[in-house]
Amino acid sequence: MMKDADYLERFMDSVQYVSRMMKRNVRDQALPHGITKTQWFILRILWKRPCTIGELAEKLEVRSSSMSQMIDRMEVSGLVQRQTDPLDGRSKMVVLNEKGEEHIKAVSRSGIELLSVPFSQFTSEEKMVIVELMEKFKLNLSANFDQCKDK
Template identity: 30%
Template sequence: MLTKETAERMVGVLGKLGRALRSSNHRWERLEVGLRRNDLTVLRRLERHGEQRMSDLAEAQCVTASVISRQIASLEHDGLVERRSDPADARVGLIRLSDVGRERLEAVTRRYADVFLAMFSDWDDVEASRMADLISEFADRVAYELDQHVDAHGRPVAAPESLVAP
């Protein structure tokens, strides 16, 4: 069973990881990929989930409609996404990853993988794979649990016992 001390250590370690990622964000953007992290997040979402409504992308990114609209306009200008009308409702626009966007995303993924391979070349592949699985499982659970307890504006809907310290 997870102890309070271990849970507190997890919080600290995740904070440390978050700070490291934020502080190096500008360096990642300069890896000759020419895409910001937010752009990559949108492109990866489109790759994984297929065509999306603008409102769904905004919700997934936790941004307003105007913010996602500007971001999509920029990605569309660069040829990375395509927009079309929803056949079920012509008033609604659907956004999808273009072939150019898919190629660019694959190139970025390969570039990032090369950087990680160099940084962690001394790591055992089995252990690194297990770490990736654990981080993914952790992120999925945190996202799910927090989504259960906040409204669309990020405000708590209740103080669930599972999220309140004894």
């Protein structure tokens, strides 16, 4: 019978491999668009919803001043823009421009293409299980990380 440590080693190897392949794919697809990996992460976050500079900085674990400089560059490139927050006129929200949305859609399509063939090898039940287990693991890891950070 395998020990938890043995399972965890196998799990880490698998997750790291998948992560490397996805990062390589993002790099290969984003570079022709003139987008860095960090800019891609920002675009991906903003694709889900507009955010403040502070929220983006927190998600990428950088200082707000650093994020502000990144957003300045992305704004000059026409990928994003700052808009006044409709709920708080003193605050600015960062939103995707049409160009930013086109780029993130193109790079994301490529990521889906990379994963679609291996994912299609699973049965419907296996797809549901793997997604649910990964989402559960993500939540557990996040809760544990936050708990460790608070100590």
